[in-house]
Structure formats: C-alpha cells, structure tokens
Amino acid sequence: MAVTLKAEKREDLKKSHTRLIRQQGLVPAVVYGKGKEPKTVAVNSIELLKTVRDEGRNAIISLTVDGESVDVMLHDYQVEPLRDELIHADFYAVNMSQEIDVEVPIHLDGEAQGSKDGGVLQQPLYNLAIRAKPGNIPEEIVVDVANLQVGESITVADLSKSGDYEITEDEGTTIVSILTPDSGTVEEESDEEQTEPELVDAEKNENEES
Structure with a gap:
C-alpha cells in the first residue's frame, strides 16, 4: 500500500x-x-x-x-x-505492473555460533540487487546467521527463492562469513616479514657504496 x-x-x-x-x-x-x-x-x-x-x-x-x-x-x-x-x-x-531493478538492505538475524566461539564476523554485502514489481519490493532481506560456524560463509546462492522478486546479484557473492580469530594477525605478520629483508638489503647497499 x-x-x-x-x-x-x-x-x-x-x-x-x-x-x-x-x-x-x-x-x-x-x-x-x-x-x-x-x-x-x-x-x-x-x-x-x-x-x-x-x-x-x-x-x-x-x-x-x-x-x-x-x-x-x-x-x-x-x-x-x-x-x-x-x-x-x-x-x-513507477508503473506498478512493470518490474524494476532496486537494491534492498540485508538484515542479519541472530548471533552466529562462530562469533560465540571466538570467530570474527564479516559482512561484505549490505544491499542485495533484486528485480520486482514496485508493490512486491521487500523492505529488507533477512539472513539467518545463528548456525554459521567458524570458517563458514553465506553466499547469495544460499538465499531462499521468492515468487515476489528475482535476485539479480551474482550468486557467488559472499554476504557474511566467520573468520578465525587469528586470520588478520597472520597476514599482518607475513607482510612485515616480507618488508624487513628489503630494509636490510638497502642498508647493506649504502654501506658498500660508502
């Protein structure tokens, strides 16, 4: 209405x-x-x-x-x-009888089990692209994350189909995932390990030139 x-x-x-x-x-x-x-x-x-x-x-x-x-x-x-x-x-x-393309907010429902176990929840996608008649556009898309474990993710392909609208978002797009607690730390340490030898080499070259 x-x-x-x-x-x-x-x-x-x-x-x-x-x-x-x-x-x-x-x-x-x-x-x-x-x-x-x-x-x-x-x-x-x-x-x-x-x-x-x-x-x-x-x-x-x-x-x-x-x-x-x-x-x-x-x-x-x-x-x-x-x-x-x-x-x-x-x-x-709008023409109420013609479909249009819109983006609808995504709402995560529940507390993920993976978060309770110490995992880090990440949500890369906040709005879902759909095609629907104006009167059938939902206010939001609810995604239940209660059973999501550490290392698991929910993609667009996992969403339930609806007769009111068509999902036009790429099916492989990740909506939400639970990362292991140390996944970010490992990446930061590996970056530091890669840069330190470069600094040592630079100092060595300076000493040789002098």
Whole structure:
C-alpha cells in the first residue's frame, strides 16, 4: 500500500525562490519517469524524512499534486553536509505492473555460533540487487546467521527463492562469513616479514657504496 505525501507545484525556479521554499520547511524536488514530462514540485521536508525512515528507501509513495496522484519512489536526494539538511529530492514515477531493478538492505538475524566461539564476523554485502514489481519490493532481506560456524560463509546462492522478486546479484557473492580469530594477525605478520629483508638489503647497499 502506497504512503500518501502531498506536494506543491513549483513553477518559479529562481534561486531566491528556492531559498524561500527551504526556509518554509519544504524541499524542492523533481518528478520524472519513462515517457513522462518532468515536474518540479516541493514537499514537506519532515514528512518526507519520516516516510523514508518508517517505510524504507524503496517505499511506494502516492504523491499528490493539485489533486492528482502519481505513484513514485525516492530515487535520489541531496543533503547539505554542514547543516545536515535535506536540500533536494528526485522522485521516479513507477508503473506498478512493470518490474524494476532496486537494491534492498540485508538484515542479519541472530548471533552466529562462530562469533560465540571466538570467530570474527564479516559482512561484505549490505544491499542485495533484486528485480520486482514496485508493490512486491521487500523492505529488507533477512539472513539467518545463528548456525554459521567458524570458517563458514553465506553466499547469495544460499538465499531462499521468492515468487515476489528475482535476485539479480551474482550468486557467488559472499554476504557474511566467520573468520578465525587469528586470520588478520597472520597476514599482518607475513607482510612485515616480507618488508624487513628489503630494509636490510638497502642498508647493506649504502654501506658498500660508502
């Protein structure tokens, strides 16, 4: 079910008017889509942030402009880094009957047995690429790691198939793994062992030249 968000038509695109809009708590935005003429609008900053926080980045938003509604997704946004304020948003008009490619957050569920045994959990993949109709996009992909042992990993190929969406991520991609506690230390020591002879050789050459 789409979340309703009201928008105001924005016809004056001058910088002075844009600043005024932001001072009023609104965010200038653009609505575009395949075969659609781009529209410039403004939405309430707090309401937009609340919608994304509560419903997720891939939420379907029913954007109402002058009494007309269009189903959109938040495609991109810009934040002013110094004040940490939302300053612009891009909405993509979607066709609810056509599949689209999106990335969905991955949520690890449970405490891995390997972590309890002293292993180090690593998660190389935080978002999963999928293809689905807008109404079938999950808020997150849950991966159960409770039984994961030291030395084991979960790849995209291990995920359960769903009739609502197609996973487009490479099946060989590792999502999470449990490393042995000393795996990182061994690599660091081996690097030091490789560099020390080079320093000794350098000193030897200097002595010979002198």
